[in-house]
Amino acid sequence: MSYGDFATNAGFGVDAMNMKTNYIGRGDQIAGLIPPAAGKIAICNFTSSGFVKGVVYEWNGTSWDAVAGDIAEMIRGSIRKILYINEPYPRIELWSQSTVGATLSNNDTDGGVQIVTNTTLDNRCSLSKKASARFSFAKAITFLGKIDISSSLRLLFRYGVGTPPANVFGNTRRQIQLEIDNNTDVNKNMFITSSDGTTVSSTDTGQVGTATHQWRVEYRPSVDIKTYRDGTLVNTKTTNLPNSSDSGANEDFTMCAQTRNTTSKTIKFMYVQCAGEEAQVF
Numbered sequence: 001m002s003y004g005d006f007a008t009n010a011g012f013g014v015d016a017m018n019m020k021t022n023y024i025g026r027g028d029q030i031a032g033l034i035p036p037a038a039g040k041i042a043i044c045n046f047t048s049s050g051f052v053k054g055v056v057y058e059w060n061g062t063s064w065d066a067v068a069g070d071i072a073e074m075i076r077g078s079i080r081k082i083l084y085i086n087e088p089y090p091r092i093e094l095w096s097q098s099t100v101g102a103t104l105s106n107n108d109t110d111g112g113v114q115i116v117t118n119t120t121l122d123n124r125c126s127l128s129k130k131a132s133a134r135f136s137f138a139k140a141i142t143f144l145g146k147i148d149i150s151s152s153l154r155l156l157f158r159y160g161v162g163t164p165p166a167n168v169f170g171n172t173r174r175q176i177q178l179e180i181d182n183n184t185d186v187n188k189n190m191f192i193t194s195s196d197g198t199t200v201s202s203t204d205t206g207q208v209g210t211a212t213h214q215w216r217v218e219y220r221p222s223v224d225i226k227t228y229r230d231g232t233l234v235n236t237k238t239t240n241l242p243n244s245s246d247s248g249a250n251e252d253f254t255m256c257a258q259t260r261n262t263t264s265k266t267i268k269f270m271y272v273q274c275a276g277e278e279a280q281v282f
Contacts, residue, residue: 026049155265
């Protein structure tokens with residue numbers, strides 16, 4: 001049951017008032033409420049029955065979610081759903097590694113980690129969070145990166161969710177990533193790439209990927225992917241969105257680089273964050 005805005009001189013029945021007002025009561029009183037319409041807000045003023053004083057709860061259609069008032073309770077109540085990579089100072093010890101010919105190290109000067117491809121054709125390195133945890137593509141995802149790329153000539157670079165590792169081409173699994181896939185001697189911009197599980201496509205952000213930049217990618221299922229560079233929106237992609245399922249049984253989040261010629265490239269990852277919802281049910 002739902003109601004629109006109140007109108008002048010409208011009669012206000014009990015159902016309408018219950019829907020349009022917040023409930024304030026003890027935990028046991030909140031627990032005893034007849035399930036209301038989704039979105040109903042209840043404020044607990046006495047801890048009991050699993051509800052905590054001072055916390056604001058919202059009925060999601062099947063259960064109460066803590067949405068405000070106590071950060072510990074909010075995290076506790078949502079822990080089964082939270083999936084959060086939080087590495088403002090990333091270290092290689094925290095990532096699975098696959099390296100062929102490249103040099104991978106912690107960069108204690110700039111902060112973060114770096115890949116130096118060295119000078120052999122197809123030298124590469126992939127850093128991954130393996131899919132013991134899996135992002136749900138049915139929910140919104142945001143990821144950030146402070147990344148420095150020395151050159152985009154003859155470079156494969158990827159950074160994102162569900163992203164294949166280096167030296168894997170044409171993979172159509174569900175994915176969202178920043179990407180430079182360049183096997184030419186002409187500089188190439190940063191692209192945003194996504195796949196719906198059948199078709200993978202890329203769009204040009206119109207922005208160079210080299211030098212140091214802060215990147216933000218915001219994915220909204222069945223809506224769009226917005227890409228920001230240094231806080232400015234540079235691209236909105238609406239095609240081949242993942243929309244459902246999860247990030248798969250392989251790499252959950254990957255950052256990688258590969259040289260496509262014999263010129264060495266250096267890629268620094270100085271900030272890595274990604275937030276979304278766990279696809280697995282606990």
